[in-house]
Amino acid sequence: MKEKIYKIREEAMNEISKMKSIDELEEMRIKVLGKKGELTQVLREMGKLSKEERPVVGEIANDVRKDIETELNSTRERLKNEMKKKKLEKERIDISMPGKEIILGHRHPLMATIEALENIFLSMGFSVVYGPEIETVQNNFDALNSPENHPSRDLSDTFYITEDMLLRTHTSPVQIRVMKEKKPPLRIVSAGRTFRFDDVDDTHSPMFHQLEGLVIDENVTMANLMDTIDTFIKELFGEDMETRFRPHYFPFTEPSAEVDVSCVKCKGKGCEACNGTGWSMELLGCGMVDPKVLENCGIDPEKYSGFAFGLGIDRIAMVKYGINDIRLLFENDMRFLNQF
Template sequence: MKEQLKSIDERAKEELSHIDDAKLLEDFRVRFLGKKGEITSILKQMGKLSAEERPVIGQLANKVRADIENALNKRKEELKSKMEQVRLTEEAIDVTLPGKKTRIGRPHPLNATLEEVEEVFLGMGFDIVDGPEVETDHYCFEALNMPKSHPARDTQDTFYINENVVLRTQTSSVQIRTMEKRKPPIRIISPGRVYRSDTVDATHSPLFHQIEGLVIDKGITMADLKGTLELLMKRLYGEDTQIRLRPHHFPYTEPSAEVDLMCFNCHGKGCSMCKQEGWVELLGAGMVHPKVLEGCGIDPEVYSGFAFGIGLERITMGRYNINDMRLLYENDMRFLEQF
C-alpha cells in the first residue's frame, strides 16, 4: 500500500502540472480526493492490514491527501491569476480612442405639434378627453346622425370588426360620450388615432391622428367657431396666417363648413402641394346638429355648440413644411433629427 500511495502522489502531481482548465481541475479532485477516488479506495483496504501497519499507512495516506490538496489549491490560484491577466489584456480599454457619441432623443414632429395644440386649447379653458379606439356602431355613427343607409357607413371607408363594432373613423365618438356624461357648458378637445380603409400616398394613410373639438353652451355661434380656429392657426403658423370657410355638408353639424388654410408652401400662389389652388383643405367644422344634441339629452332650444375635426398629420406638415405624410411614419433618423 505504501508503494500505491507513493505512486498516486507522484501521478497526481505530474498530472496537475499540465491542467489549465477549471473543469479539468474539478475532474482531477473527484478522481483523486472524492468519495470514490483513488485515495479513498486505498483507505477502504486498511481492514486487511495488521494492527502495527494501520497507523503507518493511515499517516502516509493523510500526508498524501494533504500534499495533493495543497498542490490542487496552488494550481487553482495559478490558473485564477492567469485568467485574470488574460481578461485584463482582452478587455483593456484604450483611453486614447474617441468616445462614442450619445444620441439624444427629441419629440416626434407629431407629438410636438399635438403639445402645441393642446397648450392653445388649455389656455382657452378646454379639457382634453380620451376615448376607446375600438368603438360601437352607436357612438361612431348612429349618435352622430348617420343612419345605416348613409354613405359614410360604406365598408370601403370603415374597418368593421363585426356588424356593431368598428375601428373609430373619427374621435367624434368621444364628443358623444362626453355629452352623455356632462352637462353644459362643455369645452373639450379629443385627440387620438383613427382608422379608415384608405390608400397610402403623400396625403393619405389608413391610420392617422385627429383632434376633435366641441363647445356646448348658451349663445354659441359660427363666429365663435371661426374665432377659435383663427386663434389656433395664428398660434401655429404665425399672425399673417389666413383661413377661409366654405359651405359644406356633414350629417352631425348644421350649418357645416370646410375650413381651408392658405397654402404654407406657396402662400396662395398655387403649387403641386395645394393642386394649384393656393389653399389647402384643413378641417371640417360646423354647428352641432340639433338631433345630435337631443340624442345626448341636451335641449337644442336652450343650448347650441360648434364642433370641428383637425387632422394632426396635416397641420404638422404645414407646421414643419413637410410635403409627404409618409415621412412621419418611416422612422428615418435622417429626417427626424431635423426637428
Template structure:
C-alpha cells in the first residue's frame, strides 16, 4: 500500500506541475483528494492491514495529502495571479494615447443673450431677481392693474392651471413680488420663460422668454426711463443706434410707449429688411409705473414713482444673430446651434 500511495503522489505532482488552466486545478483536487479520489480509495483498504502497519501507512498518507494540498494551493495561486495580471493588462487604459477630440457644447444663443443682458444691467446698477413660472392670478393680473375683462385674461390667451393659478404670461409678476417683499427704492431686472396661447410660426411660439426691468425711487420720471434705455440699446447694439418712442397702452404703466431701434442691417439707411424705413421692428415696451400698481404693492405713490420696461429675449436674439425663424431656437438641431 505504501508503494501505491507513493505512485499516486508522483503521478499527481507531475500532473499538477503541467496544469495551465485554473479550471484544471479543481478537477485534479477532486480526482486525488476528493471523497471518491484515488488517495481516498487506497486508504479505504487500511482495514486489511496489520495493526502495527496502520499508523505507519496513515502517517505516510497524511504527508502525501499535505504535500498534494500544498502543491495544488501553490499552482492555484500562481494561475490566479497570472490571470489577474492578464486581465489588468487587457483592461487598463493608456492615458497617454491620443484620441479624436470630443466635441464640446457651448451656450445656446438664447442663454448667451440672457447673460449678456443681465451683465449689462448689472453694470448699470440693477440687481437680478427671479420668480416662479407658475403664478397666482393676483400677481400675474390683478396687482398689475389688469381689469377682469382684459383680453389677456381669457382662456384663449392664457394657460390656466386652476381658476387662481396660471403659467405666467410675462415676467412682471417677479416685479410685483419684489415690490411686496423689498419695498422702495428698487432697481431690478428679471428674465425667464413665459407662456401664452399662440399659433406656432416663424415669429410666434406658446413659450418665449422675456426680460423686464423696474426702477422705483423718489422723483423718477420719463426722462430717466429714456436715458436708461438709450444707454442700454447703445451698449447692446452700438453707439450709432437711435431709438424711437411711440405712444402705446399697457394697464400697468401710464404713460406707456413702444420702442423701435435703428435697423441693424442697414444702420438706418433703409433696406428691404426694414422696408426702407431705417427702423427695425418694435424692440421693447416701457412706461411709468401706474400709481395703482405701486399702491397694490404697498408703496406710497405720492412719495415714490418709477418706470418699467420689458422685452422679448427671443426677438433680441433673432435680431442680434440674424435668425429669421423663432422655431430654430427650440428645435435643438446641432446644425443650427453649432453656428453660434
C-alpha cells in the first residue's frame, strides 16, 4: 500500500507540472484527492492492514496529501500570475497616445430659451403651469370666444383627432383650464408645443412652441399690460431695447395689439438684419381679456379684468441667436447645435 501511495504522488506531481490551466488543476485535484479520488480509494483499504501498519500508512498518506495540495496551490498561483501578466500585456495602455475626447451635452437653444423665459416671469411674480397637447374644441376655440366660421377652425388649418378633440393650436387652453379651476387673482404663464398647418416660409413650422401669460385681478388695465411687456423685453434683450404696440384683432382679447421690438443687432439704428427699419420681426400678440371669455370661465367681468399675451418661443430663439430658418431648430444637425 505504501508503494501505491508513493506512486500516486509521483504521477500526480508529474501531471501537475504539465498543467496549463486552473481548470485542469481542479480536475486533477478531484481525480486524486476527491471523495472518489485515487488517494481516497487507497485509504479505504487501510482496514485490511494490521494495527501496527495503520498509523504508519496513515502518516505517509497525510504527507502525500499535503505534498500534492502544496504543489496544486503553488501551480495555481503560478498560473494565475501568468494569466494576469498576459492580460496586462494584452490590455496595456499606451500613455503616450492622446486620450478620447469627452463630449459634454448642453441645452438645446429652444430649451434654453424656454427656461430663460420662465425664469424671467417667475422673477416678475408669475406662476408656471402646464396643460395637455391634445385638447377639446371647447377649450381651444369655444371658450376663447372664437367664432364658428373663424379660419383657424378649418381642417386646412388645424390637426383634428375627432370632431371634439384636436392638437392644440396655441397654449391659450391652459389659461381656460386655470380660470375654470381657480379664482382670481391669477398671474400665470404656460409654455409648450402647439400645432398648425403652417409652413409657408422659413419662419413658420407645423409644430412650434408658444408661451402665453395671463393676469386676472381687479382694476387691471392696458397700462399694466404694456408695462409688463416692456419690462419683460428689457429683461430678455437688455435695457436699451424698445417696444412698439400696433393695433390688432384677436377673438379672445379686446383691445388687442401686436408688439415689435427694436433690432437686436443694431439697437434701432437700422441695419441689413432689419432692412434698415430698426425693428425686428413681430414678437408677440397681446390684449385685454374679452369679458365674454371671463364669463365662459365663470369669472365676473364686472368685478375682474385682465390681460393676456402670447409669443412664439421659436421666434424668440431665432431673434436671440440670429437664426434665419426655424427648421434648423428641429433638424438636430450637430453642426448647428454645437454652435450653442
